[in-house]
Amino acid sequence: MESTYKNSGVDIKAGEETVNRIKGLAKSTFNKNVLSGIGHFGAFYQIDLSQWKNPVLVSSVDGVGTKLKIAFALDKHDTIGQDLVNHCVNDIAVCGAIPQYFMDYMAFGKLNPEKAEQIIKGFSIACKENNVALIGGETAEMPGLYDETEYDISGTIVGLVEKDKIIDGKNVSYGDILIGFKSTGLHTNGYSLARKVLLEKFNLNDKPDLIKNSIGEELLQIHKSYLKLITKLNEKVSINAFSHITGGGIIGNTKRVVPDHLQIKIDWNSWEQLSIFKLIQEVGKISDDEMRNVFNLGIGLIAIVNKNDVDKVIEISKEVIEEGIIIGEIVK
Template sequence: MSDAAASGTKKPSLTYADAGVNIDAGNAFVGRIKEAVASTTRPEVIGGLGGFGGLFAANFKHMQEPVLVSSTDGVGTKLLLLQKHNRPHAAGIDAVAMCVNDIAAQAAEPLFFLDYLATGKLEGETLAGVVEGIAEACRICECSLIGGETAEMPGMYAPGHYDIGGFSVGVVDRPRIVDGSTIRDGDVMLGLASNGAHSNGYSLVRKLIETGKADLENDVLSDGTRAVDGVLAPTRLYVPAVKAMLAANIEVHGYSHITGGGMFDNIERLLPDGLAATVDISSWPVPPVFEYLLSFADVARNERYRTFNMGIGFAVILSSSEADKAEAVLKQAGETVYRIGHIHKQTGDAVTLIG
C-alpha cells in the first residue's frame, strides 16, 4: 500500500493532457490537414484520413510485370535549421523528395506516401505547415498522401523541435527497370541542376555556419538571394523529369539521385564491374550557396564532392546517340541540364573528377 493510501491522503486527479498529450488537439490537427491531404488523392485511393490504414486499389493492367519499389528517408539535421528559421513547409517537401527521387532513380512512378511526425508538444500551426509541404510535393509528383502518424511525446524533444520521416511506394514495369546493369563503355552522363544542398551534408553545413559566424537572415549570396533562402531551399523533385523520359521512350541505362556520398558514391553504386566514370566538374557552375558556405573554411575538393551535390542533384547515364533527345525532353520538363561526364573501361578509381 502506498504512503498516500495508508495515510488517507487524497490522490491527485490526472488526465493524459496533464501528462502533456492533448488528444483533442491531435484530433483538431487531423481535421485541419484534411484539405491538404485530399488535394493529393489519386483515383486508386479508397476513403480518406481516419482509418486504421491507407487503402490503395492498385490497377497495373497496362504493365507486363509490375514491380513495387519502396523507399524511406528523413530530412536529417537540416531540420535544426528549418526549425530555427521557421520553415516547416520546406521540411515537408524535403521529406517527400528524399523518398520519391530514390524511387524515380529506378524509373518507377511513386504511387503513395506516408509520413511520421514526432514532437514533444503538438504545435498545430507548425506541423500543419509540414503537412502542407508534403501535400505540395505529392501533387507535383502525382503521388497520394494516404496516411501518416503524428506522435506527441512529452520529454522526447526540445520545445519547438520535431522530427519527420517519410515512406513511399511506387511501381515500375519490370522490363523498364533502370538499375545500371545496362551501362556501357562510351555512355554519357547528363546532370540535372540541384536547388542547393537539398537534404544532405547539413551537419557540415551547420559547422560551416558556426565557423564563419554566418548570419543567414541578413547575409546575401552572390546572385542576390538571401542566404537563408539559398541554404534552406527545398530538395528538387525529379519525378516529373523521369516521367517525361518514360513518356518519350528514351532508353536510359542509369539514374542516380545525388545524395549522401555525393558524386562519388552515388555514381559508383550504379556502375557494372569493369567500368568507371569521369566527371568534368567544370561543365556546370557551382551554385552561389556552395560558394557562400565553403568560404568559411578550407574543405578539400574531394570532400566537397563526397559530402554535397555541388549543383547536380540527379544524373542520367545513357547512350551518346540518345543524349540530344534526352536533353531536349529534360529541358522541356523544366530541368537545367549539363553534359557532365562519360563512362569508360576502369583502369583506376571508379569515379574520377576532372576540371
Template sequence: MQPPEPITYKDAGVDIEAGDELVERIKPAVKRSMRPEVLGGLGGFGALFEIPLDRYKKPVLVSGTDGVGTKLRLAIETGRHATIGIDLVAMCANDVVVQGAEPLFFLDYYATGKLSVEVAETVIKGIVEGCIQAGAALIGGETAEMPGMYADGDYDLAGFCVGIVEKDAIIDGRNTRPGDVIIGLPSSGPHSNGYSLIRKLIKTSKATPTTKIDGGLLYDALLAPTRIYVKPLLELAKVVPVRSFAHITGGGLSENIPRVIPNGLEVMLSSQTWQQPAVFDWLQKAGSIPAAEMYRTFNCGIGMTVCVAAEHADKAMRSLAEHGEKPAVIGEVRRGDAGVVIRS
C-alpha cells in the same frame, strides 16, 4: 485518506483534441494529392491503395524511406516550416524514381513533444505539395505527441514512399557501356544532405539569417526545398532507353554515381560543364574544404544524373528540357575502376 485527483492524458502532456483538430485542418490539403487508386480517406487504421493492374503486366513495387537530416534544425531555428515537407517527399520519391518507378503513395511520420497544430499543419501542407510534384497520393501518416522526448518547439520527420514499375522496365545500370553519356540536372542547393557540416560552418563563421551571398541570403539558399525530378525522368524513360539514374544525396557525386555503374567502369566528369550555385562557394570558403571533400559531401549543383547511350543523348536532352529541366552533358563512362573522376 482523500482519493487522488483524476489525472488525464492531457495532464501528461498529450492533447488528443489538438491531434483531432490537426486531422480536420489538413483534410482539404491532403485531398489535393489524391489518385483514383486510393480507397477510403484519412482516419483508418491502414491506408488502402489499389494496384493499377490495367497498366502493368508484371508490376514490381519499389519502396523508399528517409528523413531530412539536420536541415530540420535550421527550419526549426528560423521558423521556416513551409517547405521542409517538400524535402521529405523529395528524398523518398527521388530514390524511388531512379529505378524507373512511378511513385504511387506516401506516408509521413511527425513526432513532437507538444503538438503545435499551426506548425504541424504548415509542415504537412508542404508534404502535400511535395506529393503533388511527385504525383504520389498522401494516403496516411502518424502524428506522435511524446512529452519528454523532444525539447520545446522541436519536431522530427520521416517519410515512406511506394512506387511501381514494370518488371522488364526496371532501371538499374546493368546495361551501361563505355562511351555512354552522363547528363546532369541542376539542384536547388544542398537539398537535404551535408547539414551537420553546414551547421558547423554556420557556427564557426558566425553566419546569421541576414548573411548575404551573391546578392541573396545564405539561409534562403540553405533552406531552398529539394528538387523533385520524378515527372521529367518518367517522361524521359518513355522516349529513350535509360541506362541509369543517380540521385545525388549523402555522399555527393563521388559516392552516388558508382552505385549504378557496373564493375570495370568509371565515370569522368568535368566541373566546367555546369554552374555551381554560390552557396557551395560560400561553404567551401567558410570551411577551407578541399574539392574532393566537397564532391563526396554535397551535390555541388547536380541533384540527379542520367546515363544514356551517346546516340540517345540529344533526344534525352530535348525531352528533359521540354519537361522543365535545364540539362547539361557533364561527363561520360569509360573503362576503369576509379569510381568518379572529376576534373576542373
C-alpha cells in the same frame, strides 16, 4: 495533483485538432485509387491492374536530416514537407517507378497543430505536383525525447514499375556519357557540415556577397523533383541508369548504378558550382575532396546514356525546361 496524460506532456485534444486540420489537405491529393479516408487503422490503395502487365512495387523511406534545424530557427515549416516528398519521389523514379502514394511520420516534443498543418501543407503541395496520393501517416507526441519546439519527420513512398522496365544500371557500359541536371541547392544533404561552417560566422538572416538570398533562404531551397524529366526521358530514349545525388555526393551515389569493372570520370569544371557551395567551401576552408564527398555541388540528377543518345537527351530535357550538361563519362 492527479496524474493525467496531458500533464505528463501528451495532449490528446491537440492530436484531434491536428487530424481535423489536415484532413482536407490530405484529401486534396486523393485519386480514384484511394479507398479510405483519414481515421482508419490502415490506408487502402487499389491498383488498376488493367494498366499493368507485370508490376513490381518499389518503395523508399527517408527523412530530411538536420535541414529541420534551419526550419526551427526560422520558424518556417511549409517547405520541408515538399523536400521530403520530392526526395522520396526521386529515389524511386530513378529506378523507373511511377510513384503512387506517400505516407508520413511526424514526432513532436509538444504537438503544435498549426505547425503540423504547415508541414502537411508542404506534403500536399508536393504530392499534387508529383501526382501522388497522401493516404495516411502517424503523428506522435514524445515529451522528454524531443525539445518542445522541435520535431522530426520521415516519409515512405510506394510506386510501381513494369518488371522489364526496371532501371538498375546493368546496361551501363564503357564509353557511356553522364548528363547532369541542376539542383536547387543542398537539397536535403550536408546540413550538419553547412550549419557548423556557416553559423559560426553568420546568422541565418545575413546576406554575404557570394549569395543573392539570405543564408536561411538559401538553406531552405526546396529539394527539386525530377519526376517530370525522368518520365519524359524514359518515354523517348533508353536511359542506362539514373543517379539521384544525395548523401555521398556525385561519385558516392552514381557508383551504385555502375558495374564494378567500370569507373566514373567527372569533369568537375563542366558546370558552374552554385554560390552557396562556394561560400561553404570558402568559409570552412574545406578541401575539394570533402566538398565532393558531402554535397551535390549543383547537380541533383545524373542520366547515364549511350554516347549516341546524348544530343537526343539534351533536346528532350528542354521540353520540360531542364538543361542537360555533359559532366563525365564511364571509363575502364
